[in-house]
Amino acid sequence: MKSTTRPSSRFSRRSFVGAGSLAIAAIPAAVTAEEVRTIGVPRREYGERSSFERSARLFPQTSTPGTGASRSPLADQYGIITPSSLHFERHHSGVPTVDPALHELAIHGLVERPQRFTMALLRRLPSVSRINFIECGGNAGREHRGNPGATVQQSHGLVSCSEWTGVRLSTLLNEVGLKPSARWVLAEGADASRHARSIPLSKALEDVLVVYGQNGEALRPEQGYPLRLLVPGWEGNVSVKWLRRLHVIDQAMMTRDEAASYTDLMPDGRARQFSFEMESNSVITSPSGGQQLDGRGWIEITGLAWSGRGRIEQVDVSVDGGATWSQAELQAPILNKAFTRFRLPWRWQGQETVLVSRSRDETGYVQPTRDAIIAARGMKEGPDGFNHYNGLKPWKLARDGKVTHV
C-alpha cells in the first residue's frame, strides 16, 4: 500500500463493475423499449438547473441573516469550478444592491493623481482571468475545537473556486501614481458595515486583481457585484467585496476586522495578526460524512486540495486511518492557488475503516494533523475555534456503508 504507482496504470483493463457486488442487469442485444416520446421544453434565454437537483448552500436560521455565512455543498461539486450559485457566502451586513451604472472605485491617499474609476472605464483597461480559490479564514475552525462537521459542507464549506476576470491592481496603482511613502492599501466595501482590510503594497503589486467577472459572467451579488478585490491565496475577508475605495497609506489601518477579528490569540498570550496566507489543505468529498455507499466493490475516492502558497504537488490518501498511504491522481491542469481535484479508485471489501487525505504543495509544506496544530497553536475556547485550521480530515466508513465524521 506504500505504492506510488499511478492509478491509471494500476487499474487499467481491470473491471470496476464486475469485481464488485453490484448487480448489473444484462440487456438484450437489441434495445426495443417503447418509451413515451413527447416534444420537450423549448429554448429559453437564461437556463436553470433541473428540478431534480436540490444541492444548496447551508446556513443556520438566525435572527441576523445578513451577518452570517453560507457553506458550499462540496460533496456535490464536480471538477474544480464551484458553480457561482453555490459559492460560499460571508458578509457582515447582508448583500447590498449596487447599481453598476452608478458604482465607482475611488483610489486616493498616497498617490499622485487620486481618481474615480467607473465600471465602463475599468472594462476598457487591460484585463486578466485566473482560476483561484477563495477560503474564509475561519473555514474548518470547528474541527480544531473538537466539534467536527458531520458533512464536508459543514466542516469545509467555506471555500470555493471560480474563474475570475478583472484588472490587475498594479495597473490601477500605476494609473494613479504611488508616492514614495506608500506601504499599504486599505480596501473598503460598499456594504453597510463598510468592511475594510489593509493589504501590504508588495502583495497588492504582486497578483491582486480588481474583479468584475466570475465564471464567465458578471460577479454574483453575494460575491461582490459589481466589483471586488481578489487577493489570491489569502484569507477570504481581505478579498473585499462591493469594492468602493482603495486608500493608499503608509501603515496598516488596524480596522476592526484586522484587530478584533481575524487575529489569533496564541497560547503564550501573544496574537498572530496579518496571518493572511491560507496553508495547504485537502478534504475527501466523496465518500464523506452523511453519504451512504450502496454496496462493496470499486468506488472512486475523490476530493479537493488547495494551497495559498502555490500549486498542489501531491495528495496521498489513506484507507486505513493513516497507517499506509497511496498517491492519488491529480486532475490537470494543476493551477496556482486553485482547487486541485484528486481521485483514487478503491475496492472496498466491506470492512469498517477510516479514510483521510493529505496534501503537499509546491513549497514542500505538508498538511498537518490536528494534534500537530494543537501542539503549535494550542486550543482556543469558544464556538468557532481558530482561524487558519488545515488539519487532516478523517471520515469513518462503517460496515453498512454509512460515512460519518470521526
Add this chain to the structure above:
Amino acid sequence: MKSTTRPSSRFSRRSFVGAGSLAIAAIPAAVTAEEVRTIGVPRREYGERSSFERSARLFPQTSTPGTGASRSPLADQYGIITPSSLHFERHHSGVPTVDPALHELAIHGLVERPQRFTMALLRRLPSVSRINFIECGGNAGREHRGNPGATVQQSHGLVSCSEWTGVRLSTLLNEVGLKPSARWVLAEGADASRHARSIPLSKALEDVLVVYGQNGEALRPEQGYPLRLLVPGWEGNVSVKWLRRLHVIDQAMMTRDEAASYTDLMPDGRARQFSFEMESNSVITSPSGGQQLDGRGWIEITGLAWSGRGRIEQVDVSVDGGATWSQAELQAPILNKAFTRFRLPWRWQGQETVLVSRSRDETGYVQPTRDAIIAARGMKEGPDGFNHYNGLKPWKLARDGKVTHV
C-alpha cells in the same frame, strides 16, 4: 506593427487612462461620501445573478420552438468558461425531462457483456474533468453565404466552453468488452427525435467522455441532463445529449443526421461526410458588432480562439483590415480543445478602420479567409450556408465609435 512583442512589456508603465480622452474626475484625498447604509439581502440557498444583468441567449420566435437553436452572448463572456445558463442550445425536439433515478445508459451490440448503467453506478467509476468547447457544425454558416451576423452572438454564438466531468467512454467499453469486429459506436439520445450519430471506435477510445457534470454541478437540462456524450473538438451534434444507448457496430449507421444533415455538398457534386473536426477559429468579442466605443484612447481588444485539433498556439489581431498584424496575448492556461482568451491593448485615434483576428493552432493550421474557403468549397445556396465555416470575421469601427459587421 509587425511586432511580436508581448503587450505586457510593450505597454507596461504606460498610462491607459491619461493617454486617452476620457474625463476622470479627481477626488479629494479623503472620501467622505455619506451614502445611505441599509442592511442588505440575507443568505440564500441557490444564488441568482444581479437584476441589473440582462445578458441572454438569442433565438428567433418560431412555431416549432423545440427544433431550433439559441445562441450564447459571446460579447458578454469573460474568461473561457461559458456560464451554464448561457451555454448555446441546439435540439431537434425540445429539452426532455429525464429523471436521473430512472435513467440508464445501455451498451450493447458487438460487446461481450451488454449492460445497463444507472447514474449511481456511473458515479462510482473512475472519473475525469476537462475544460472543452462544444461548437455546432453550423456555427457561422451565415458568414459563408454572405449574410453576416450583426453581432458576435448572431455570427458565432453556437459555441461555448465548460468544465465537464464524467467517465471515459473507454472505461465503459472495457467493462462491456469489445468484440473483434467492433468499429463504430452509435450514440442515441432520449429526446423524442432520438437524435443519433455514429462515432468511429478510434475516437471513442481516444478521448470521448460520458458526462454528468458541467461547471461544477449536474449538467443543465439543455446540455443533456442527466447524461451526455462529450466528443472533444468534433462538431457538437455528435456529443449526443440525454444519452440513453450506445450501440457498438461494425460500420456507420448512416442516421438521418449523418446522411441528410451534417454532410456538405461540394462544388463537384460529391459530398463531405463525417467531417467531424472543428478547425481553428477565432473571433473578436469586444469591440464587436452592436457595441459603441465611448471615446477614443486605450481600449482592450479581446476575443476567443479555439481549435478541435488541439491547443491554440497564436492569435494575431489586425487593426487596419488585415494590412498589418500584431500578436495578441493568450491567457494561460492554454488548454487542449478549449476556448483560449486573447487580448491586445490598442489606442484608438478616432479613425474609421476594420478589426479582425486570426488564429493558428498547434498543428500549424491557420484560420483562413472567407475567400479561401469559397475557393476550396464553393458557395452553397440556402439559408444556412455550409457547416464548418471558420473564416476570419472582420468588424468595422466607425468614427463615431459604432461597431458593425463588414
